Amino acid sequence: MAQSTPIYDDSTFFKNYLDLPRQQHGLDGAPEWPILRSMVGPVQGDKVLDLGCGLGWFSRWAVDNGARHVDALDVSRNMIEKAKEMTPTGMQSTTINYQVKDLEEGLSLEAASYNVIYSSLTFHYLETTTFTRLLGLFHAALKPGGRLVFSVEHPIYTAPTCDTFISVDLPSGQKEESIWPLNRYGYEGLRQTRWLGGHIRKHHRTLTTHVQGLLDAGFVISGVREYMASEEDLAKEPRWKGALERPIFLLIKADKSKSI
Numbered sequence: 457m458a459q460s461t462p463i464y465d466d467s468t469f470f471k472n473y474l475d476l477p478r479q480q481h482g483l484d485g486a487p488e489w490p491i492l493r494s495m496v497g498p499v500q501g502d503k504v505l506d507l508g509c510g511l512g513w514f515s516r517w518a519v520d521n522g523a524r525h526v527d528a529l530d531v532s533r534n535m536i537e538k539a540k541e542m543t544p545t546g547m548q549s550t551t552i553n554y555q556v557k558d559l560e561e562g563l564s565l566e567a568a569s570y571n572v573i574y575s576s577l578t579f580h581y582l583e584t585t586t587f588t589r590l591l592g593l594f595h596a597a598l599k600p601g602g603r604l605v606f607s608v609e610h611p612i613y614t615a616p617t618c619d620t621f622i623s624v625d626l627p628s629g630q631k632e633e634s635i636w637p638l639n640r641y642g643y644e645g646l647r648q649t650r651w652l653g654g655h656i657r658k659h660h661r662t663l664t665t666h667v668q669g670l671l672d673a674g675f676v677i678s679g680v681r682e683y684m685a686s687e688e689d690l691a692k693e694p695r696w697k698g699a700l701e702r703p704i705f706l707l708i709k710a711d712k713s714k715s716i
Contacts, residue, residue, distance in 0.1 A: 464532035502571035508578025512539030565597035591673035679709030
């Protein structure tokens with residue numbers, strides 16, 4: 457997002473993206489999914505909004521678990537076309553409405569129309585002004601008692617101006633260790649990194665900005681988790697070694713009061 461042509465619509469980048477474990481295996485390839493699933497809760501009979509739906513894994517899960525309708529949005533045409541291709545025809549035509557939509561360009565949502573708004577690893581692509589504005593829109597679009605559940609890259613990962621581990625020499629007799637180069641945490645804004653052979657634009661914001669933005673929008677925060685990898689996760693993804701001791705994702709559940 458906030459790029460003239462979405463990076464996911466670059467053919468080489470998209471091919472590399474499809475080779476990732478979480479795209480090969482869907483939700484089962486996302487180690488943070490069990491936590492998000494518990495935050496989402498039952499969706500039987502719910503109307504759901506899936507923001508940054510990607511290949512539609514969560515949208516299809518929601519329908520399989522009883523959601524009556526899902527609006528699934530993504531900025532990438534490649535993502536939406538692939539999601540449609542992977543979705544059974546009957547499910548797509550009756551319960552999932554896939555749309556190409558850039559959240560940076562504005563979003564119109566009917567008031568009190570959704571039970572669940574969900575987003576996985578999308579909001580860190582948005583400028584903070586857009587993010588905070590959308591939180592107000594999400595709150596208005598949820599029915600009383602509805603919930604917003606989302607994940608983003610943890611701020612300690614979006615903050616650094618250097619996005620690779622640094623090796624350091626420890627005292628004699630100890631093994632060399634790699635450390636994460638955390639810097640400029642308090643300086644929010646654009647960060648540019650390389651990933652899967654492409655140039656990625658993300659927007660860093662602090663944990664305070666995430667939480668205070670939700671509170672200012674009227675939400676009641678009912679869940680916050682900083683996801684760190686387990687030994688089991690590491691066996692599947694050796695590159696996450698550093699995530700055994702530092703969080704890689706921030707997961708939040710925020711509710712709209714039933715009394716509204």
